[in-house]
Amino acid sequence: MKIKFLGGAGTVTGSKTLVESNGIRILIDCGQFQGIKPLRELNWEPLPVLPNTIDFVLLTHGHLDHCGWLPRLVNQGFEGKIYCTSPTKDITKLILLDSAKIQEEEAERANKEKFSKHEIAEPLYDLIQTEKVFPLFRVVKPNEEVMLDAEITAVFKNAGHIIGACSIELNVENKTLVFSGDIGRDDDVLMYAPVKPKKADYVFLESTYGNRIHPDEDVKLLLETYINNAFQINGTVIIPSFAVERVQSIMYLLWQLKKEDKLPDIPFIIDTPMGISVLEVFTENKNWHKLSESDCIEMCQMFTMNTDYQETINTIFDKGSKVVIAASGMLTGGRVLSYLERYIGLPETTVIIVGYQAEGTRGRKLLEGATDVKIYGKYYPVLAKILEIEGLSAHGDQNDLLNWLSELESKPQKVFLVHGENQPADELRVKVQERYGFACTVPMMGQEIEL
Template sequence: MGAAIVELTIAGRVLVFSGDLGRQESPTMLPPTPISHADYLLVESTYGNRLHDGGDAEQTLADVIARTAARGGTVVVPSFAVGRAQTLLFYLARLKEQKRIPDLPIYLDSPMAINATELFCRHIGEHTLSAQDCQRIFSTAHYVREAEESKSLNKDSMPKVILSASGMATGGRVLHHLKHYLPDPRNSVLFTGFQAGGTRGDSLVSGARSIKIHGSYIPVEAEVNVLSMLSAHADADELMVWLGHFKAPPKCTFITHGEPAAADALRHRIEETLGWKTHVPDYRETVALR
C-alpha cells in the first residue's frame, strides 16, 4: 500500500533512501518507520514546499453523498486502486455505521482495487486495522468483478456510490460511469486525489463543460467536487518529523523526487532548521561517496 524505505550497508557505509514517505496520521496506514542513522541520506520532496489541507475529509464525503442522494442522484468516485480506495471504504463504512449518510449501496468497481483490498486484509499487522476491522469495513461494498456487472450499474437508476478506477479518469471502468452520469445534474463526481495536467480529471475539476470519452463529447451537468485532504504523501512538516528521528546528521542529505521548487524549499528548511549539509542533485549527476 505504500513505498518502502531502503537501507543499504556498503563497505561500512550506511545509505538510506526514504522512498515515498507516508502520513504521520492515517486512518489505515502506519506512520513511516523512524530511522536513526545514515551516513548518506536520500529523501523525497514531493510536498517539500506544501502543507496538506486541514479540512475534514470524512465530513466532506458525507456532505456530497447526502446532498446527491437527496436529489435522487448517484455519486461516482474516480479512485486510485491502491491505498486510496481502501481509505475511502474505511470512511464510507464509518459514515454508514454512524448513520451520517443514507443507507445507499456502495460498489467497488475496479479489479485492481478489489485485489489490493484482499491483499490488505491478508497482511494484518502491516497497517492499523485488525482482522475484524477489515471484515467489517470492506464488507460495506459490493465487489464488481465482471465487466457485464459493471455495465449493469448504469442501468440502475437508484441512488448509489460507485468507486472506480482510474483516479484521474484516464482510463478504466470509471469512464463508462462518467459517460453515463455526467450529463445528469442530479449526480455528483467526487475526485479524491491529485489530477495531473491534461487528464480528464484535471479538465473536470477545472470546470470543463464537456469532456471527450470514447470519441464523443459528453456534457458536464453533474456536480463536480474535489476531496483534497486524502494525499498519502508526507507534507513538508511531516518530512521534517521523519528527519527529526536521526540521532546525528548524515554526511550529506540528497533531496530527490520532487519538483525543483519543492526540492529547493526542503533543502533550505533542512539547512536552516537542522544545520545539515544538503544537495539537490541534477539529472544524471554522479556523486562520489567517501
C-alpha cells in the same frame, strides 16, 4: 560510487534511481511515467544503461509509478533479483497485471476506433511479458539485513503510505544511503506511522507534497455532506481511487459513517477488481495495518463488489442515486473512465478527487477547472461538480516530510529531493535547510553524481 537519476526527478512519476558501486548496479524502484505526453513517451525510451547489466532492483512499494516499468526492464534483458516485502510483491503483481490488461485493451480499442496517431497502436507491455517479472521476486522482511553482495547490504523499514511500503537503507562503500520511497502520514486511517531513519550519509527524500500542508479538515464530515447532497438531487457520486490503500481507506470511513447512521440507504459500489483483490492482501497481512479481521469482514458487507464488466454496465445504466468507488485514482485509465463517459456531463453528478493528481492527468485537469475532458478520443463536457478532499492523501505533507528527518543522529552529507515537481521540491529544499541546516539539492532527470 555513482548515482544516476533515471526517473522521479523533477516529476512525481517514473521513479528510478541507479546506484553503481564496484561493478554492481542496483536500481531503486522501476516506475512508469504518467501524466503529460512528454513524460509518458519516456516509457518507450531505452534506459541509458543496458538492463542486463543491472544486478538488483529494490522496490519501495507497489504503486505503478514505482514498479510499472518492470515488464519493460525484464523484456529488455534484466535477469537479476527484485527485492521487496511480501505485501509489495502481491500488490505489484496485481498492479502490473492490471496495467498490462488495460494497455492491451486500450491499444485494441485505439486500433478498432482509429483514434491513435500511430498506424498500429501497441501496448507498452502485454500480459505475457508481465508474467516474466514474477519469478525474479525475492521477499524480504522489514528490519532484517539483506546481503546483496559481500560489501553491500539493504534494510527495508516501514514507510506507511500503502500496505508493504518501505524506505530502504542501503549500506555500500561504508556509506549509508537512505531512500525514502513514498512517505505516509503519522495519523493515517489504516497504515502505521512511518519509521524515521536514525543514520544516513545521504538521503533521497520524496517531495510530492513538498510545498503543501494537508488541511485540518473533517474528512468524514465532508464525505457525509457530499454524499447526502448528491442523494437530495438523485445524483451519482464517483470517487476515482487508487486501488491500493485509498479504496480501503474510503471504504473504512464510509463504513464508520454508515454505522453512525449518517449516510442514505443507497448502493455503495466498489468497481475495481484490483481494489477487491487488495482486500485479500489486507486480510493476509494483518501486521501491516490497523484493521482487525472482523472489522474487515463487516466493512466489506456494506459494499457491492463489481468484478465482471457486465456488472459495471448494469451499474452505469442504473438511474438511481449511488456511490461508486472506481480506479484509476488519477483518471488515467480503468473502469472509472466508463463512468465518466456517462456521468461527467450531468450536473447532478459529483466527482470527489481524493488523492494526488500528477501534472497532465485528467484528474489534475478537472481540479484546474477543465470545461471538457477527453476520453478514448472523444471530448465530453464537464457539468458535474468536481470536489476535492485533500485530507485523504496517503502522502505525507511538508510537515510530515520534515519530521521524517527529525531523528537523524548526525547531519547527512547531502539530502537529494526526488519524486516531486520542481516547485514543491525546491520549497521543501528551503525548509530542510532552514530547519536542519542540511545540504540539500534537487537533482535533474538524467543527472549523474559521484559520492
